[in-house]
Amino acid sequence: MPEELTLEMFSAEVNKTFRMHYGGPEPAPLELISATDLGSTPRQIQFSLIFRAPGDAPLRQGVYRVDHDKIGSMDLFLVPTGRDAKGVEYQAVFNRFIE
Secondary structure (H helix, E strand, O other), X not given: OOOOOOXXXXXXXXXXXXXXXXXXXXXXXEEXXXXXXXXXXXXXXXXXXXXXXXXXXXXXXXXXXXXXXXXXXXXXXXXEEEEEOOEEEEEEEEEEEOO
Protein backbone atom coordinates (compact mmCIF):
# COMPACT_ATOMS: atom_id res chain seq x y z
CA MET A 1 0.00 0.00 0.00
CA PRO A 2 1.25 3.50 -0.70
CA GLU A 3 2.50 5.40 2.34
CA GLU A 4 -0.31 7.95 2.00
CA LEU A 5 -3.55 7.59 0.03
CA THR A 6 -4.54 10.83 -1.69
CA LEU A 7 -7.54 12.20 -3.54
CA GLU A 8 -5.35 12.73 -6.62
CA MET A 9 -4.36 9.07 -6.60
CA PHE A 10 -7.99 7.95 -6.66
CA SER A 11 -9.24 10.71 -8.99
CA ALA A 12 -7.03 9.27 -11.72
CA GLU A 13 -8.78 5.89 -11.27
CA VAL A 14 -12.47 6.94 -11.45
CA ASN A 15 -14.44 4.46 -13.60
CA LYS A 16 -11.71 1.86 -13.09
CA THR A 17 -12.08 -1.51 -11.38
CA PHE A 18 -10.76 -2.41 -7.94
CA ARG A 19 -11.21 -5.81 -6.24
CA MET A 20 -12.93 -6.16 -2.84
CA HIS A 21 -12.16 -9.22 -0.69
CA TYR A 22 -15.20 -9.95 1.46
CA GLY A 23 -14.87 -13.63 2.34
CA GLY A 24 -16.35 -15.09 -0.85
CA PRO A 25 -14.45 -17.50 -3.07
CA GLU A 26 -13.41 -14.68 -5.41
CA PRO A 27 -13.03 -10.94 -4.84
CA ALA A 28 -15.93 -8.77 -6.04
CA PRO A 29 -15.25 -6.20 -8.76
CA LEU A 30 -15.57 -2.74 -7.27
CA GLU A 31 -15.91 0.21 -9.66
CA LEU A 32 -14.79 3.60 -8.36
CA ILE A 33 -17.59 5.91 -9.48
CA SER A 34 -16.53 9.15 -7.75
CA ALA A 35 -13.71 10.76 -5.78
CA THR A 36 -14.77 14.02 -4.13
CA ASP A 37 -13.03 16.60 -1.95
CA LEU A 38 -15.06 17.26 1.22
CA GLY A 39 -13.69 20.69 2.05
CA SER A 40 -10.00 20.09 2.60
CA THR A 41 -7.93 22.90 4.11
CA PRO A 42 -4.16 23.41 4.37
CA ARG A 43 -4.31 21.64 7.75
CA GLN A 44 -6.85 18.89 7.03
CA ILE A 45 -7.40 16.56 4.07
CA GLN A 46 -10.97 15.28 3.66
CA PHE A 47 -12.30 13.29 0.73
CA SER A 48 -14.88 10.66 -0.13
CA LEU A 49 -14.81 7.71 -2.51
CA ILE A 50 -17.95 6.05 -3.86
CA PHE A 51 -17.66 2.52 -5.21
CA ARG A 52 -20.20 0.21 -6.88
CA ALA A 53 -20.11 -3.57 -6.47
CA PRO A 54 -22.37 -6.28 -7.90
CA GLY A 55 -25.82 -6.67 -6.32
CA ASP A 56 -24.80 -9.81 -4.41
CA ALA A 57 -22.02 -7.99 -2.49
CA PRO A 58 -22.52 -7.81 1.30
CA LEU A 59 -24.66 -5.04 2.74
CA ARG A 60 -22.60 -4.57 5.90
CA GLN A 61 -20.04 -1.98 6.83
CA GLY A 62 -16.57 -3.06 7.71
CA VAL A 63 -12.91 -3.06 6.82
CA TYR A 64 -12.31 -4.79 3.51
CA ARG A 65 -9.10 -5.57 1.68
CA VAL A 66 -9.25 -3.70 -1.65
CA ASP A 67 -6.75 -4.26 -4.47
CA HIS A 68 -5.97 -2.11 -7.47
CA ASP A 69 -3.39 -2.77 -10.19
CA LYS A 70 -1.86 0.72 -10.00
CA ILE A 71 -2.46 1.83 -6.38
CA GLY A 72 -1.87 -1.57 -4.75
CA SER A 73 -3.59 -3.24 -1.80
CA MET A 74 -5.22 -1.34 1.03
CA ASP A 75 -7.66 -1.92 3.87
CA LEU A 76 -10.64 0.44 3.56
CA PHE A 77 -13.56 0.99 5.92
CA LEU A 78 -16.50 0.73 3.50
CA VAL A 79 -20.05 1.71 4.42
CA PRO A 80 -22.88 0.54 2.14
CA THR A 81 -25.03 3.52 1.16
CA GLY A 82 -27.64 1.65 -0.86
CA ARG A 83 -28.54 -1.05 -3.33
CA ASP A 84 -30.31 -0.59 -6.65
CA ALA A 85 -30.54 -2.31 -10.04
CA LYS A 86 -26.90 -1.37 -10.76
CA GLY A 87 -25.51 -2.97 -7.58
CA VAL A 88 -24.40 -2.00 -4.08
CA GLU A 89 -22.79 1.39 -3.45
CA TYR A 90 -20.15 1.85 -0.75
CA GLN A 91 -18.53 4.98 0.62
CA ALA A 92 -15.07 5.38 2.08
CA VAL A 93 -14.28 8.68 3.84
CA PHE A 94 -10.75 9.93 4.49
CA ASN A 95 -10.02 12.56 7.13
CA ARG A 96 -6.36 13.33 7.89
CA PHE A 97 -4.78 16.22 9.77
CA ILE A 98 -1.52 17.67 8.48
CA GLU A 99 1.09 18.65 11.02
